Structures are given as C-alpha cells and as structure tokens.
Amino acid sequence: MKKIAFILAVLLIASSFMLMGCADRSSILKVYNWQDYIDEDLLEGFEDYYEETYGEKINLKYTTFETNESMYTNIKRSKMDYDLVIPSEYMAEKMYKKGLTQPIDYTNIPNLYKALEYSVDGETRLDPTLQALYADKAEYFLPYMWGTIGILYNKDLLREQDVSLLEDDSALNTWQEKNEIDLEAESAQGLWVLDENNQNIVTNWKGMWSKDYNYSIYMKNSIRDSYAAAAIYANYDELSQYIGQDNHAEMVDKFMNDASDQNIDKVEQALKAQKKPLKGYEVDNGKDEMVQGNVAMLLAWSGDAVWCMWENESLGYYVPKEGSNIWADGFVIPKYAKNKLAAERFINYLFMQNVDDPWGEESDYGDHGFILMDTIGYTSSLMDVQERYYDVFLEEYLYTEEGLMANALVILDTLFPSDEVKSRSAVMKDFGDRQEDVLKMWSRVLVS
Amino acid sequence: MKLNFKMARKQFAIPYIVFLLAFVVFPLILVLVYAFLNEDGGFTLSNFAVIFSDGTILVFLKSFLIALITVTVCLLIGYPIAYILSQRKYGFPRIIIFLFVLPMWVNFLLRTLSIKFLFEYIGIQMGYFTVIFGLVYDFIPFMILPIYTILRSMDRSLIEASQDLGASPNKVFLKTIVPLSIPGIISGALMVFMPSMSTLAISDILSNNKIKLFGNFIDLWFTYDSWNIGSAMSLILLLMIGLSMWITNKFSSGTTVRGELW
C-alpha cells in the first residue's frame, strides 16, 4: 500500500511540474530573444499597454537564447511553442525552408509605417537597404536590429608600421562638412579616421591572419562567422578585383556563401593556417579583453564593436575592403506559435512611435525604436530612428568632458555604416544540405 | 498471511527497475536508434562514415591520449598523497584527506575559471598544458579517495609478514602494498579516465575553445541539429563504458572501491 501511495505521489509531483505552465494559453505570449537584446522597462510596461489598448489581459513570458542554433533545435526538435522568436536572417531562412515559420500579418503592425499614414499602403519606416536586402524574406522575416562584421582592433597594440597609416586624416574634411563637427576645438585634434585607400593591416582580412600578433587575435567560436571571414580571406585575389565595382556585393555574396567542396577546402586551409597563433575562439568574452587592452584584434559584430570602442578610445573597427557580411536579426513567428496575434502586437509595441518626445518623458510612451537602439547599442532597422539617434549619439555619447572622443568618427561609421561599406557587404545564406560538410570541415579545423 | 521474506523485499526494487528502464535503458536505446537513422528517419550507416572520417578518428585518439596522460599524472601525484595520508607514521590527522576532497564541493566551473585567471595573471598561455592541469586538478580527488580507502583498510598482517620475511621497505612497498592496492588504482583510474575523455567545459575554458575533445564534438553535432551523427558518436563512448565495465569486473572481482570517508 505504502509503495503504491509513494509511486502515485511521485507521479503526481512530476505531472504537476509539467502542467505548471498550462494556464489558459491564449492569454500567454512567449517571446524568445537573444540576451541583452531588449529594454527591460519596455518589457515591464507591455502587459499594461496590452490591456489598455486591446482590452485583454496578456501574460508575457520572455526567455532568451544564446545562439541561433540552440533556438532552432528547441523549436524543430522539441516543438516548443514560442509565439515570437528573433533569429538572424540565415536562420530565419533555414526555418522557412523547413516549414517552421508562419507568414507575418503586417496589418497588425501599423507602427511599422510612417506616423502620418497608418495604413499598409503607407510608406514603411524600414531602412531601404534592409528592405532591398530582405525583400525575398519579407513574408516571414521582419528586421529588428542590423549591422556588419569586421575587425575590432586596438591601435595601441598594433605595431608602428601597421598603425602609422591610421593617422592619415585626409578624409576629415569631408566629415567636417558632412557633420559640422567643430574640428577647430583643441579637443578635436588627433581625431582619427581610417583612410580607406591605405593598405593598413586591419583594412583587409589578412590582418586577422597576421603571424606577427601571436596570442593576440581572437576569432569567433561560431561556424558561420568564422566561415564568412575565412571564405572572403581565402578568395582575396579574386574579390579584390571587384573593389569599387557595382557588382562587388554580389561577388562577395557568391564567395562568402559558397559551400562547394572547393570553397570548403579553401576555407579549411585558411582556418587551419590561422589557428596556431590565435589566442582562441570566443563568443562574448573577447569584448572585455579588448577593452582591457589584452588583445590586438577581434572578429566582431558592429554593435559589440561600438560598445567596446566607447569604453576604450584606442579601439577602432573596420569592415574589410575586399568584402564582409551585413546581417540582420529579425522577427519570425514560428510554426507552433499559439498566439500569433499577440506576437504581432508585441512587434507593434516595439515599433511604437513618438516623434516629439522620443524618451517618453512627458508622454505615456516614448519612441520605442529609439529607446531600444539606445539600450541595446546596435543599429535599429527603422530609418527614422537611425536618423534621429545619430545626433543624440554624437552629442551625448561621443562628447566627453575632454571633448570629442578620439575614435568618435570611427564609432559613428560603425553604428551607421556608409554606403561604401554597404556596397562591399553581403548577406549570409543558410548552408542548406551543405551544412554537414561545413561542420565536418569545422571539426577537422578544431582538431588540428 | 505472512509474505515470503525474500518476496516482500524483492518488490521494493520494482519501481526503481521501471524507472531505470524508462529513464536509462530507453534513452540509450534511442541513442542507438538515432545513430542508425538519417534526417528523414530512414535507416543509414552514413553517420558512421563521419565517425570514421579523419577528423573524428583524430579527435578520438587525441582525447584518449589526453585522458591517459591525465590518469597517469593523477596516479603519480595521487598515489603518494594517498599513501602518505594513510600511513600513521607520517602523522597527518584525518582531516587532511578531507582537505584534498573539499574542493570537489566548490563548483567545478568556478574552480576551472579560477585556474584560468591565475594562469593568465601569471602569464601562462592557454593550451595543452593548461587543459591537462585543469583535468588533473579537477579529477585527482577521484584517484586519491579509492587508493586512500584501500590503503587504510589494508591488512597489516600481510605487510608485517613480508617485513618478517626480510624484505626491504622498498620491496615491501612495491611487492606487497602496491599490488594489494590495485583495485583502488583501477577504480581511481576509471573514475578519472571516462570524465577526462569526454570532458567538455574544461577543455573549452582552459584552451579558449581552441582544443576540442571528443565530448566537445558530440556537443557540436547536437548543437547544430545533427542529432544522428551526435548519437553515433555517443554510441562510441557507450561502447567504451561497456569495455571499462568489463575490465572492472575482470580485475577487481566485482567490487568497486569508491572510497569512503567515514
């Protein structure tokens, strides 16, 4: 008897654990996002906003993931019923191909369109570059934050011969005209800008493969990003011919996303050659090491680079001139979502506009895109947010007590990539059924 | 009506047997099944093609070697420690053995990270030395404990007998004590070898992700949704466990010395 009671008790406890979250599902919204990719106050305000606006109660369950891959596995294998996820575009593409997405109903996201015309035919606030780049994915993918990949470097740790060219300020005059920065002020002296025509070590991917910086270079522990950098590096001779040409981005796309046996082989050779003097493969702890001045170069995403450069004025960022990657993380509504409407309304909430009072100091809500960009530190997908944030960023963050930060212009260039940078950057594609071969290559590199 | 003595007690195990079947045997069968399936659920041997590719064989050998080195170092350092602490003549109070086991209760990740930071502070670069150091550091209590236990409870009369027969202290040690402590050594070696071979976090942390071992590879395949290949690799480790269980049975007549502190 006691035995049976015991078994029943255990089963009861176990099942109660599993049923614990099974309240009325239609009033729950499950959002799955990257870490540090939202503003906490906005999250807190969502439930009240929802009830006020739609007259329904909503329970927001916000969880985070570390990598695109772990998010994908959870949804595909464990069929977890997240209502909204925010993957990178290549992962969104993969999910779509595997039938794991649902079409987004844009009529539920009026805030995506310009304030004056709240209708689907109204003009979108989305950055035209992103619009163009992700037009083919628009059905299931809506960009949230975007940026580039490039080399984050520490000026002080580069050798003299590699650094001397950095002091070339011939581009400063155009900047001055463009941004009306007071360069006469003493504090503005010594501002450095990278002249894109020089052969400086960090202006192409060869910098990351330099043998002169033993134990001072970090690559990423992510297959996709390391593959992209290595693929472009390995095809330098071909790609450099297209610099400045109209079809440069197209060619970068071709070589970066090429997962043929031939290209995989080239990438393998490159990665193996790079491995020995490398300090390691990192995901996030490299940022700290850059800021502390421990390493010379790091493969970085632009948002991370901005954060680092702001903490340490000796740091700079460059998108290699033979080609690099432009990326976006965006909203996707997964197949097993149970509350699609609430998910779309959540997106709408994140795109809340407030033209006059972006910080929301005197109104109920500020401009959420603006607040998000400020909190997260990456570049918003919304054009008007970018434009408005540029001035704020320049005046409030880049001017310190001592004047304009030394690497101010580089930081601005990173957060708001120029057309030139965009023209040499391509979007990552899903490897599809070549993924296994890429993984095998990566494992061969890792064991070497 | 009195139940048969043995019958009544046997029933106590039934819930646990069911539990074991459901949560140990069945999952392992799943691993076996997945290893022979491909993405779409059809039977295939292609997962094993990956296993026998040069990358995987290499990492297996590397991990095996590193585990072997770790066991050896643990033995070379751990045996003396266990021996000295077990012999009254050296006068160490019982609490000292606890001191060698104490770090086990501080989370191993925190310990491993503290090693990393200490090395970086001193200026030693992350690499094979640091990985092996970290493995030894983490697993040496598993070597010390079983040997200590068996040495402490060793039959004194056997030692005295060999001394009476005129053997020098060295000979006594080598020919009597060491052979008698072999069950402890085997136990310790096994408990150090398996986790060393399949380590994941320690190799990552203490090599800045540059040195990937067999455990990392399994993790890699599972992370990138190639569960079939990952299962196939897990199967290999499972076979090794079967092998080590067989060895254990052969050498220590069925009893494992796990080490007791009280």
Next chain:
Amino acid sequence: MVKKILARSFIILMLFIMYMPIFFLMVLSFTESKAFGVWTGFSFNLYIELFQNEAILQAVANTVIIGLSAAAIATVVGTISAVGIYSMKKASKTFVNGINQVTILNADIVTASALLLLIATLSIPKGYGTLLLAHIVICTPYVVLSVMPKLSSLDPNLYEAALDLGASPTKALFKVMIPQLIPGMITGFVLALTLSIDDFVISNYTNGGVETISTFVYKDAARAGLTPSLRALSTIIFVAVLSVLIAINIYSNKKSKRSDREAVE
C-alpha cells in the same frame, strides 16, 4: 626522519597548489576592480552586488532546491530499491546492478544526449521538471551503490524477528532495516548532493532556461569573462563548505570521544 620531512613538504606543496586558485579568487573578491588581478583597495562591493544580482541568486536557489530535492528523492528511492535488489536472485541482481552502474560510469555527455533524445521524442517541454528528473536519474544510482555494501553487513535476524513479532514487511523495513543502513544512506545522500550541485552538461541539455550555478557560470564566463560578483559567490561557497567540513569533523571527534568514554565505562 628525512622521509617524514619530505613527505610532509610534499603534502603541503600539493595542498598549496590545490588551493592557490581558490584563494586567488577569494582574495580578489574583496576588491572592486572589474579587471582581473588588479587590486583597487579593500571593498565589500562585490558581495553587495552579488546579493543584488537576481539572476545569480535565482541560479543559486535553483541549484540548492534541485540538489536537495534530487538527493532526498534519490536517497529514499535508492535505499528502498537497494533493499529490493539485494534480495533478488543472482542473475537478476547482476543485471539490475549492471544497469545501475551504467549511469555511474557513463560519460555525462552521453547521459545528457540520451535524456535529450527522450525529452524531444516525447515532446516534453524543457524546464524545471525535466531538470529535476535528470538530476534524480543521475543521483539515485549512487545511493544504491552506497547502500548495497551496508546491506551485506546487516543482521538478517533482526528483520526476521520483527516479522515474527507481527510487523508487516514494510514496517519491518522502515523500523528495523533502514536505521541500520543510515551510514550508507548518508554517504549516498552526500554523493548525490555533490553530484547534483556540480553537474553541468546534463543540466545544460535538460534545463530549458532554468539556470543552475553551473549553467549560469558557463554562460556568464563565455559571455563576459566572469562577472566579478561571482568571485564573491565562490568565496561564500568555499567558506560554507569548509564550515560544514569542520563541523562534521568536530561532531565525529566528539562522537568517537564519547564512544571511547563509553567503552572505558
């Protein structure tokens, strides 16, 4: 004499190497600087930060709760099951013992992936439940293993006597056998607790977002090179464990002194 000195120095050296990293971390928990190894003056700030860090505190709470629960359940189930297994016929006994050993000897990545396959196949949502279940799975075999040796040194007559006096088998189990098994149960409980608290890989694969100390530290270290307040946590853990150790030692010394005294009387 020389031998003794050498032996002593060796042990002290080993202890020194063993504790150096921990002490390093502990000392640096009393300064504020984010950069590692830099001393910016004595400060309790990291401890204050630690207790304000909800994520870390939640992870610690989860670890403790899951650890104690899993260890407790494992001890109860394991002990009763050990009794059952012990009284099985040789063939089935060996078989069950074999399966029991599998989990113990198994690489944790294999156990983790096996459980992951189970969870995914049955479409069980990952979370607190799966995490607790996983810990019970890995802990119980150790309890069984710890209790079994004690069973062979039991006096079976006591059990028979209880039955003769009219007790049901279950009552006899609880009132007669179990008290004799307590040392094994304690060993098992402690082992289970240690295992659960220290587990990383299996927790990582089955937690579905519920953080334990291990998963939190791994994520954190991978991200930002160890939040400084984790140094404070390490110190607290170490001091706590050390205190427990000293307490046990004092207790067992008192006990042996008492039994010595009783023996004399």
